[in-house]
Amino acid sequence: xxxxxxxxxxxxxxxxxxxxxxxxxxxxxxxxxxxxxxxxxxxxxxxxxxxxxxxxxxxxxxxxxxxxxxxxxxxxxxxxxxxxxxxxxxxxxxxxxxxxxxxxxxxxxxxxx
Amino acid sequence: xxxxxxxxxxxxxxxxxxxxxxxxxxxxxxxxxxxxxxxxxxxxxxxxxxxxxxxxxxxxxxxxxxxxxxxxxxxxxxxxxxxxxxxxxxxxxxxxxxxxxxxxxxxxxxxxxxxxxxxxx
Numbered sequence: 001x002x003x004x005x006x007x008x009x010x011x012x013x014x015x016x017x018x019x020x021x022x023x024x025x026x027x028x029x030x031x032x033x034x035x036x037x038x039x040x041x042x043x044x045x046x047x048x049x050x051x052x053x054x055x056x057x058x059x060x061x062x063x064x065x066x067x068x069x070x071x072x073x074x075x076x077x078x079x080x081x082x083x084x085x086x087x088x089x090x091x092x093x094x095x096x097x098x099x100x101x102x103x104x105x106x107x108x109x110x111x112x113x
Numbered sequence: 114x115x116x117x118x119x120x121x122x123x124x125x126x127x128x129x130x131x132x133x134x135x136x137x138x139x140x141x142x143x144x145x146x147x148x149x150x151x152x153x154x155x156x157x158x159x160x161x162x163x164x165x166x167x168x169x170x171x172x173x174x175x176x177x178x179x180x181x182x183x184x185x186x187x188x189x190x191x192x193x194x195x196x197x198x199x200x201x202x203x204x205x206x207x208x209x210x211x212x213x214x215x216x217x218x219x220x221x222x223x224x225x226x227x228x229x230x231x232x233x234x
Contacts, residue, residue, distance in 0.1 A: 004155075040227060040228075041227050041228075042117070042203050042204075042205070042224075042225025042226050042227050042228055043156065043203075043225050044225070045222070045223065045224075088155050088156075090155075095169055098161050098163075098168040098169040099161070099169070100146065100158040100161060100169055100171065101146075101148075101156070101158060101223070102158070103148075103155030103156050103157070104155050105153070105154050105155045106154075106155050
């Protein structure tokens with residue numbers, strides 16, 4: 001059974017600071033996805049990465065996928081209160097023509113104004 | 114264009130009771146998945162439906178069952194509720210037509226609803 005470990009579990013920072021959160025898998029990712037979930041809402045997809053070593057940028061967010069496709073990091077530059085939320089990494093598992101997402105337990109980020 | 118909708122938003126049940134949660138997928142989507150998210154945890158896959166059939170199931174007991182209707186909406190039923198069933202239940206939908214089987218890559222644009230918060234006392 002694949003296990004995704006995210007660290008840190010909780011992060012509280014001041015507005016304007018930079019931060020990095022991590023996701024490590026017990027096995028090679030099929031397709032890695034990062035989500036953000038705000039209180040009272042479902043997760044929202046931020047990015048999908050599939051190629052080892054891939055780097056994707058989404059405004060102030062930078063996503064890196066490890067060369068061995070077993071780890072990933074999310075870096076936020078100049079964090080803002082709107083970045084507050086639960087950041088989840090997930091692996092997209094395919095089986096025949098159906099699929100499922102395996103999620104980590106998340107990093108809860110609080111950005112203080 | 115409405116996104117994924119779920120009802121009810123909150124629900125309180127007593128141990129041993131049965132509950133039905135409902136999900137309407139995003140317009141144009143025909144595949145519905147259900148996830149359970151316990152407090153402080155990431156979502157866990159329960160099962161997936163398309164063409165009105167259960168296509169894949171996670172590690173959940175038979176007390177968890179589902180149904181998909183011809184209009185693609187779905188229900189999640191949980192029987193004999195336990196205290197440990199207290200969680201946020203998320204529904205996610207996707208358009209299977211966005212598969213790219215020949216590319217060797219799967220493009221998943223799955224959308225989640227806001228969830229139903231179930232409390233079992």
